[in-house]
Amino acid sequence: MALIVQKYGGSSVGDIERIKNVANRIREYHDRGDQIVVVVSAMRGVTDHLIGLANQLMPIPTEREMDVLLSTGEQTTIALTAMALHSLNLPAVSLTGAQAGIQTDGVHTKAKIQNITPTQIHDLLDAGNVVIVAGFQGRTPDGNITTLGRGGSDLSAIAIAAAVKADLCQIYTDVDGVYTTDPRVVPNARKLEEIAYDEMLELASLGAKVMQSRSVEYAKKFGVVFEVRSSLNANPGTIVKEETTAMEGVVVRGASLDKNQAKVTLVKVPDHPGVAARIFRFLADAALNIDMIVQNISHGSDSPSTDLSFTVEKVDLAKARKLFDGLKSEIGFQELVTDEDVAKLSIVGVGMRGHSGVAARMFETLAEAGINIEMISTSEIKISVIIALDVAEKGLAAVHKAFVEENTTGA
């Protein structure tokens, strides 16, 4: 007998038929004697409908009331899911986030979980119930309804799994698990049996859509082992957990391509203390998210200058260009060069740490494919390069073949 937390997203509970499917899956686990806590999202489309109503009243609805409004979406799903289980003669009780003891701070629409008091969940489980909890929501210490923002239901599930000390947390979604790379781009991509938190985090930050970083970070912090798997079939998914020695045998866990980045270069920026700080303060104040930053050594001994490059999201490029056009004399750079026909190609793996030749092997692979590298950025377990957009998929395929399909150590 195990204590399992299962999370079903909006597409898994998208209509009454899918809710019935979810109930049948829960029954399988219940019948083999497991205790089950189910975390559900709003049915697909419900949240957008509610936002649409709010926007007819205010372009930017007040955040406290937005939380009161949006939390009805998950509350609807918990009641319907409980009924679906009742129709199978399974005892089940629904709980809102507040009733489940999920306490958050008061930052409406993007609240942080402060703590979970799972007394009610345990009592209901001990009485033989499946417990259905509304994801994405909680309450402040003084009783206001809050929501957790993007990826909030995953976070609810991970946090509840930590609080109830679950044996396993299953994140049901519409993909089979975590892949070595995007199978739509590289047909040879394969599903991973397991992946380390840090690898998952790097993949999440690279735009792999499986999960938000905050949920993975929470799982890592509290040591919650979770499985990403499909609600549409019975295939095992990918287990996400703390890295093991065995994992280091694989140098590169996966490869990823992000086509949403654009490159900005400030040419001949005066190289004296504080200039870079001021540039990135301007960007932060304009709420522009920066990803890669590259600065090389400077040239010129009298008034040394350097080229400073960084990447922004493509949708923010016009805004960034306008910002720096107005700052040219203030900062004193010579020229602004931008390029949106680029992509960021990355490889990720905790095994990289022990293998100094991985970067060299990646650059060689790209060179053999005739692909020029425009920017390079590395972390302990990731190497990212900016390359031209029109050869990006070719580059991904080449790197995936070299590191994953041929499973070379890269050294």
Place this chain on the structure above:
Amino acid sequence: MALIVQKYGGSSVGDIERIKNVANRIREYHDRGDQIVVVVSAMRGVTDHLIGLANQLMPIPTEREMDVLLSTGEQTTIALTAMALHSLNLPAVSLTGAQAGIQTDGVHTKAKIQNITPTQIHDLLDAGNVVIVAGFQGRTPDGNITTLGRGGSDLSAIAIAAAVKADLCQIYTDVDGVYTTDPRVVPNARKLEEIAYDEMLELASLGAKVMQSRSVEYAKKFGVVFEVRSSLNANPGTIVKEETTAMEGVVVRGASLDKNQAKVTLVKVPDHPGVAARIFRFLADAALNIDMIVQNISHGSDSPSTDLSFTVEKVDLAKARKLFDGLKSEIGFQELVTDEDVAKLSIVGVGMRGHSGVAARMFETLAEAGINIEMISTSEIKISVIIALDVAEKGLAAVHKAFVEENTTGA
């Protein structure tokens, strides 16, 4: 400056435009310095949609989960109403039934209010807010969501008005107030300026659709003065309050017609102790609601017998007939006679108490109109008669003319 509770039903908040209208009305009161608590229902159609979803899962959904599901309807409205006020730059805060301190018993889908702790409402009012409360819902002492059943939002408003000691409670609906009779049947019907609780209760029990009896009873018990008025115009409505000496000057406040009753007569029922008790126990056990009961003196000295008549709802007539067909020998009556082509005509007024001639005047009026009376039942402030369905509206018009339009004392 007054403290006012306003209740808006499902048609008054039926869509975003109507919610905006409600917000504008609230602003008028706010601008003149009143403190306002607003109680809202679910938007028209929302509750039916949710019931439809539940019924796709279970023919009779579990009641606890039905409450979790249905309470999202009012929660949606409170958030949208608060946003509508924010868009007018009015400070407003929404509260679910639980947050507003509405505590109920645990009888899901038809819970009774046990007490209200209005601390939160007072704090928010004192801070200058309009407070928007979800009608129809509350919470049990151990934190389960409950709903109050039919007419629940009216009850929420009346109970909150009692708890916060409001100066006035306004029930906004789609009619202008309480009329002397149904204006669709009698064009000369007129809106009442005021009516006593007991008169309102008799009218409610007679099928006047304005309000459920339980809300009026609650108002009477706690002395809550309330006004029934339209959300579609600015006309004053009808004030419902404890009767005053002045009210007794009017003998008949209103007249009403109920076409949903059918007459059942058990002919020659043995007249000995306990027979009537057994008959109505059978009816109660079959969950058949009885309205009027008439039994006259008995005949025959050896084995005395009597005729026993009562009315049931027309939809229950077949059930009643089947019940008594099976009990004929057990009870020992001679014959079962039923008639569904009847209607119940009633006049109501607290002023009747001091005027013994009212019944006589009513019967004379009907006789003059050539209408035969089949059954009679009276209470302290009401006289009801059963007459043939095809002359029922004619009878109503005659009685309304005699007692209301000509405003005779009836004595």
